[in-house]
Each structure stands twice: as C-alpha cells, then as structure tokens.
Amino acid sequence: MKAEIIAVGTELLLGQIVNTNAQYLSQELAFLGIDVYFQTVVGDNLGRLKQAITIAQNRADVIVFSGGLGPTQDDLTKDAIAEVLGRKMYIDEDAMAKIEALFKGRGTVMTENNRRQALIIEGSDPLPNETGLALGNAISQDGKYYIILPGPPKELIPMFDHQAKPWIVKHVLTSEMPLFSKMLKFAGIGESLLEEKLIDLIQNQTDPTIAPYAKEGEVTIRLSTKAPTKAEANVKLNEMEAKIKARLPQHLYANIDVPIEHTIVHLMADQGLTLSAAESCTGGMVMETITSIAGSSSVLKGGFVTYTNEMKEQLLGVPHHLLEGTDAPGAVSAETAQEMAERVRTITNSDFGLSVTGVAGPGESEGKPAGLVYIGIAEKGKETEVHQLKLHGNRESVRNRAVKAILYRLWLKLQS
Amino acid sequence: MKAEIIAVGTELLLGQIVNTNAQYLSQELAFLGIDVYFQTVVGDNLGRLKQAITIAQNRADVIVFSGGLGPTQDDLTKDAIAEVLGRKMYIDEDAMAKIEALFKGRGTVMTENNRRQALIIEGSDPLPNETGLALGNAISQDGKYYIILPGPPKELIPMFDHQAKPWIVKHVLTSEMPLFSKMLKFAGIGESLLEEKLIDLIQNQTDPTIAPYAKEGEVTIRLSTKAPTKAEANVKLNEMEAKIKARLPQHLYANIDVPIEHTIVHLMADQGLTLSAAESCTGGMVMETITSIAGSSSVLKGGFVTYTNEMKEQLLGVPHHLLEGTDAPGAVSAETAQEMAERVRTITNSDFGLSVTGVAGPGESEGKPAGLVYIGIAEKGKETEVHQLKLHGNRESVRNRAVKAILYRLWLKLQS
Structure with a gap:
C-alpha cells in the first residue's frame, strides 16, 4: 500500500511555515504500515493542484491532503479533487449547522464565504472537525483513497487521529491484521541516553517494534505489534513495557500519550x-x-x-x-x-x-x-x-x- | 522563473525529520524573485528519484535538490541526475583532497565509499562544502538549471548562501528584478472578515501582491513587489501599507513579523x-x-x-x-x-x-x-x-x- 501526502498552501511555497503536517502524517501512515513514497507541496492554484493530484493518482493508492479547506477564495483543495474525480460538491448540513451556531454564539454575522468550509464532495464520508470549522472528507474511487484534512495542525491532528485513522483502518486496511500500539513516555532523560540503555532491545526488535522519538523535550517510545485481537496484542505489549520499565524506573512516567x-x-x-x-x-x-x-x-x-x-x-x-x-x-x-x-x-x-x-x-x-x-x-x-x-x-x-x-x-x- | 525543490531522503518520508530545508530554500528563492511552484520529497530510490526529476523538468526552470550526497549506497541524488541528463560523473580533485586531508588529520582510515562525496557531474560547476564533505554541484542544460545541495542544514545553508546564490544570480537571474516583501500583522480580527474589508484590494492586486494568511489566532498579510532597488520597492510597499492601515487602523499592530x-x-x-x-x-x-x-x-x-x-x-x-x-x-x-x-x-x-x-x-x-x-x-x-x-x-x-x-x-x- 503506497501513499502520497499533498500539502496545499502558498505559505509553504514561500517558506512562511514549515511542513510539520507532512512529518506527522508520514509517521502516522508508517505506523499503519502504509509506505509514503512521495510528499508534494503545491500552492493555492487550481491548475497546479489538479496536476499534482493526477500525478499522485499514478503513483499512490492513498492520497492524503492537508490544507486549502478554509473560507477564502484561494482555498481550493476540495474544488480540485472534485473536478479531477468528476464529482459535484454540496453543503454538509451538520457541518453548516455547527458553523452557524458558532457565529450565532459569538453574536457576530457569518460572512457568506464561511459556507465553503462545510463543503463535501459527493459520495464522501464527512470527517468532522473537533477543533475548527472546515469539514474533512474521505472518499474512495477506482481503488484509490482520498483523505482531505485541514491545514492547521491543531485541527489536522485530532481529525486524523479520531476520524481519518479509523476510516483508513476500516476502508483501506481491510485485509491486514490490525496494528496495536502503546506509547511509553519518559522524562528526565535524553533520547541518546535512553537509546543506550535499551540498545539491545532496540537492535533485536522484531515484535513488538520499538520506535523511540524525541519531541519538545520529551522522549516517547511507541511499541507496535500486529495481532488478531487487542487482548493478544496487549500480552506482547505489556511484556515489553515491563522489560523497559525495569531498566528506567526513574523515567517512565506514563504508558499512554500524555504529558x-x-x-x-x-x-x-x-x-x-x-x-x-x-x-x-x-x-x-x-x-x-x-x-x-x-x-x-x-x-x-x-x-x-x-x-x-x-x-x-x-x-x-x-x-x-x-x-x-x-x-x-x-x-x-x-x-x-x-x-x-x-x-x-x-x-x-x-x-x-x-x-x-x-x-x-x-x-x-x-x-x-x-x-x-x-x-x-x-x-x-x-x-x-x-x-x-x-x-x-x-x-x-x-x-x-x-x-x-x-x-x-x-x-x-x-x-x- | 519557476522553481521546484526536491528533497531526497527516506527519513523525511518516515517522518523522522521535518523538511526545514524546503522552508529555507523557499524563502531564499522567493527573495531572489524565483517562484517556487512545487516542493517534492522522494526517498533514497533511484527509480523514483529519476521519475521526480523528469516531472520537475516539465514544470520548473530551476530545480534545487537537497540531500542524498553522502557516502553510502543509498545516497543517489547525483547518480539519478547524471542518468536523466545523460552525463558521466567523475571525482573532483579539490574535494577529494579535502576529504583525504580530513581523514589524515583525524588519524583514521578513509573508507572507499567516502570518495562518492567528491563526485561531480560532467560539465557542472562544483559548489564547495564549507562545513562538511559532500561536494555540491550546479549545472545548466537545455535551459534548465540544477542546483545540488547536501541534506544537513548546517551544510546546506552556508553552501546555498555562499555558493549557490551567487551562481544563480550569475547564471539564472541575468535579467530579473529582485523581490521585496513586507509583513503586516493584525489582531482582533479573523481572516475572513479581514479579507472582506480588503476584498477590492486583494482582487485587483497586481503590484504589490497581497497574500493574507492566518496562523495561531493571528492574521498576517505579506505584501511583495519586484523592483530594481529597495528604495523603489519601499515606495510601493509603503503606499499599499497605508491604504490597508486606513481600512483597519484598530487592528494593524506591526509592519514586521512579530507577535x-x-x-x-x-x-x-x-x-x-x-x-x-x-x-x-x-x-x-x-x-x-x-x-x-x-x-x-x-x-x-x-x-x-x-x-x-x-x-x-x-x-x-x-x-x-x-x-x-x-x-x-x-x-x-x-x-x-x-x-x-x-x-x-x-x-x-x-x-x-x-x-x-x-x-x-x-x-x-x-x-x-x-x-x-x-x-x-x-x-x-x-x-x-x-x-x-x-x-x-x-x-x-x-x-x-x-x-x-x-x-x-x-x-x-x-x-x-
């Protein structure tokens, strides 16, 4: 299963922001066992966006989009995908009701362009936005899968985690054994020292896999295993957790992803x-x-x-x-x-x-x-x-x- | 003048690192007045790398590569470009002497694969590496320009700044005017309302261009113009700033990029x-x-x-x-x-x-x-x-x- 990530936004091409979404999505797809072969960044331009989609269709099974779902004239991601797929768009009533309620609650007038954020491509599943207004979409056509996510990381991350990931597991990874993961969180220790303490476990890893990574001054290890059931996965994950905890009792503070x-x-x-x-x-x-x-x-x-x-x-x-x-x-x-x-x-x-x-x-x-x-x-x-x-x-x-x-x-x- | 940035490295596709090189190069190219239309990330794979180069040749005049110049078997950027351009490679004597001297100075034996870092594509200009070993290359063929830079930012940045930029100015920008920009920062107003207040200016924009974007609860506008000198650019930028300020005096808090x-x-x-x-x-x-x-x-x-x-x-x-x-x-x-x-x-x-x-x-x-x-x-x-x-x-x-x-x-x- 091959994937491509297409990030949309002229601000990325101008270097005003760095493409952290591509990193996040690449990590998440890797953990799902989906290989990302290309990442593309394209500006807010309908023609070039359609061109990027056509290229991606020739080299990927799953195409994940980030950005270009906002209310303004230059937010064109859904328009481009709808045109390439030959589908119409309409307003999703639930998403629209949420947007209207928000403006009403604020006591401000909703400008007409905000309706664009509730657009859904005909035949897709809506991916609700927990932390913002722009509705995500997921759609499959001709054996290809299109996941459409908003650009701001604080909207994209929860939408991917809570909406898109389950959708991918259900619609894309139908024949694979499900992947189960567990996050171990460490404090008061750097990534290289942690790796040193666990070097034999990391080098001999087969099942579960052990992936350490450092983020904002914290070190996290993700243990992953494929198993037919959650119970069978937990046996393997808990055993490895116990081994790691015995080496670093003064540093392992949680086995869920919390600060x-x-x-x-x-x-x-x-x-x-x-x-x-x-x-x-x-x-x-x-x-x-x-x-x-x-x-x-x-x-x-x-x-x-x-x-x-x-x-x-x-x-x-x-x-x-x-x-x-x-x-x-x-x-x-x-x-x-x-x-x-x-x-x-x-x-x-x-x-x-x-x-x-x-x-x-x-x-x-x-x-x-x-x-x-x-x-x-x-x-x-x-x-x-x-x-x-x-x-x-x-x-x-x-x-x-x-x-x-x-x-x-x-x-x-x-x-x- | 259109550009594409191709970052090479499986570590990017796995999400192990974030593509800060694309951001840096995009900013630098924008300031040179070169429009980046696409950024691509591709793994350490010869076939896919050649495919990415061929696509870029069809949509860009300048292609800037980062990464894949190291000593190992999976560092294939120069190999792929040489094959696509139908050129040979040879060892650059200056770069090779530098690598040999370094190993001699350390008192360690140079492994044979380190010779790969001194490779130069036939007909290119060498871009010396001030802070590392891998030699950069710059080459033009059939009206297209190829700039080949190492992946580590601490090597890429000085090489771009001191070697590649002057090369581009001399060989690529023979007749172009430089681009000047100004950031306007707004508070207490959302992106959609701001756009509505400025809709006629935005829709009729020609010079300077007006690019609004929202980030973490703030709205920013970047004004950009091409001009022969900074003074001439400032006249145009300041005039547009004054127009925008007159519309939003209660919201425009800075004309530099600060919170x-x-x-x-x-x-x-x-x-x-x-x-x-x-x-x-x-x-x-x-x-x-x-x-x-x-x-x-x-x-x-x-x-x-x-x-x-x-x-x-x-x-x-x-x-x-x-x-x-x-x-x-x-x-x-x-x-x-x-x-x-x-x-x-x-x-x-x-x-x-x-x-x-x-x-x-x-x-x-x-x-x-x-x-x-x-x-x-x-x-x-x-x-x-x-x-x-x-x-x-x-x-x-x-x-x-x-x-x-x-x-x-x-x-x-x-x-x-």
Missing part, C-alpha cells in the same frame, strides 16, 4: 495534595502548564509571578539581604529559589511549593550567564530540594527546559 | 509603563506570553495566579460576597474581573493591571458554560474596562483565545 503534567495532576488529585508556585524567569509557564490539564483546579491553588526583585520581596517576603547588596547571593541563586518555594507553599498553605528563578537570556543578568536556573520544591514537613540547572538554547528553550525539569523533579518526588 | 506581545512590550518600555496581571482560567499564560519577549522585565512587574476562590480572596482581596453566596455574581463575572484587575494593579503599584477569569472547560463551572471568559484592564486614573468573551473550542483554544483577546485590548488601549 508529565497530566500524570502529576492525576497523582496529586488522587491523594488530595495541593500545589502552588512562585515563578521568576518562567513568568507563569509552570502554572500555565499545570493548568492546561482539565481537573487541575483541585490541585493548583495558585501562586505568584515575581519578575522583579521588588515583587519577590513584596509579594513573597524574600529577605532583601538575599536579593541585593555586595554579598547577596542574588535573585538567581539556590538561596532565593529555596525561599521562594518555601514562602509560596506557606502563604498558600499548600502541600507543595515550587519555585523557578534564573536567567532566560539572551544575555546575562546579575553577572550570571543565560541558562543558569535554580528550581526549588518545598514539601510540608520535609526538607526543601533545590537543583541548579545549566540549560542551553535560546530564551524559549531555556524556559521550556526549566519547566520540564521542575515537573520531572516534582513527579520523582511524588514517587517516593 | 502582538512584542509590540506591547516595546510600546510600554518606551513610555516607561508597567504591567501586572491576576489570572484565573489562563493559569499564568498571559504573563508567560508577555515574558516570552526579551526586555519584558522592565514592563511586567509580576502578578498572581489565583486559581481557587480562596486564593482570589486571600492573595488579591476580592470580597467574599462577590465570589460566594446565593446572590453572588461568582468568580466568573464582570464584577470579579474588575476587582481582580484593579487589585493587582494597586497591590503591585503598576500602571496597568490585567485580569482573566472564566471557564476554560471542558464542562461548565458555577453553572456557567465553557468558553465564557471575562477580561479586565485597569489603568491608573482611568475607569476599568471589562469585556465578556464567548470563546469556542477546547480548553487549550479557550485559554489561547482569552490571552489573544486581552493582549489585543491592551494594545488598543495603548493606542488611545
């Missing part, structure tokens, strides 16, 4: 534990990350962003002599991190208090280099932990890595 | 203004966004994440009767948003105090629906502004849109 903050919030909620934070260089990112998880309101009470020394003193009560003066350790120090963590915990009467203080960069601060960060974790009745981090990268990386580091340390503390 | 928080931080820093925030449902995201900008430390003093009612009372002093009781407006109300904004401004003695309180979802809270959010902006000596938002989407979207909305309102207030 570590999800694991932390659920662990703490189950035990009735509460959390607070005092953030300097991360500017609220730790709390923002925790509160991205539904249900975090029973765990995170709140906290402080104390970006200036004045605020560290006034809001948290960090002693002046720690922050300023010739012998002061300064805002970026283990002492200040410890005070911040302990004080936010006490003020909010939480079980745990977190703190982050450091130099996000670019450039140094207090004569300390960019990337130097201290994190603190205060726990009721326990000694406060403080860690020094020396992080690489730009401002964004330093802040992201500091957040990952403190979440990892908190998770580890919750294990003990 | 709105960048504009806000710089506007406030220039006027010596300070800011603080009290966040409930956004959990720190407003402050995290502001502090993502280098230099924000002179603007954002800090603030509070008050995720629970208890914290709203204890840390901010929001009156209990507003939050709880049968007649209380509740935490998610205009009254609470106003109190939060005013109190955080006063406590931190800032010029502006922001507040966000709402239901991020999933599911309702206090009997209020997910997506209902109140934002407040308190300004020293002015009446506090409160806006009710009814936002659509999942928890992440609601939070992101609430942040975009309050930043837009703050920017608007800074204009008055």
